[in-house]
Amino acid sequence: MRKPQISGEEGFTLLEAVVSLAILSGVIVTIIYSINYNLKTAERLKTLSTATNLAREFFQDMDVSGVPDMREGDFPDRPGFRWRLEMEDMSIEGVKKLKLDVTSGAEAVSIETYRLTQ
Numbered sequence: 001m002r003k004p005q006i007s008g009e010e011g012f013t014l015l016e017a018v019v020s021l022a023i024l025s026g027v028i029v030t031i032i033y034s035i036n037y038n039l040k041t042a043e044r045l046k047t048l049s050t051a052t053n054l055a056r057e058f059f060q061d062m063d064v065s066g067v068p069d070m071r072e073g074d075f076p077d078r079p080g081f082r083w084r085l086e087m088e089d090m091s092i093e094g095v096k097k098l099k100l101d102v103t104s105g106a107e108a109v110s111i112e113t114y115r116l117t118q
Contacts, residue, residue, distance in 0.1 A: 044107060051102040051109040054081055058100060059113060067098075080104050090114070 012020075054075055062068070072084040086099040099112045 047104050047107045048109060050078065051081060051104055051107065052111070054078060054083070055100050055102045055109055055111045058083060058102075059098075059111070 067087070068085070071086070072082065075081045075083065081102060081104045084101045084103075086101075088097040088099070089095075090097055094117050096115050096117050097112060098115055099110065102109045102111075
C-alpha cells in the first residue's frame, strides 16, 4: 500500500484566509447597514402614514362636529402626534382654506382643503 504524498500546495495560505475574511466581513457589514437603513425607512413611512390617516380623520370629524375652537393640540389616542390648524379666508364669499399640519418628532404631514362656511 502506498502512502499519499503531502505536497506544499494543498490547502489555503494565511494570506488567502485573511483576504477571504476581509471580503466576508465587508459583505456582512454591507448587509447589516442595508437592513438597518430599510428598518429606519419602514419606521419613517409608518409614521407618515399614521399622520396622514390622523389628518383625514380630523377633517372627517370636523365635517360632523364643526371647526374646533382650538387651533392646535394633541391626538389623545396617539401619543407623540400633534396637530395645528390654520384657516384663511379666500376671495370667494363663504370659502375658507384650511391647512392642517400633523407632526410626530421630525416627521410632518401637511394637508390643505377648502370648505364652504355659513
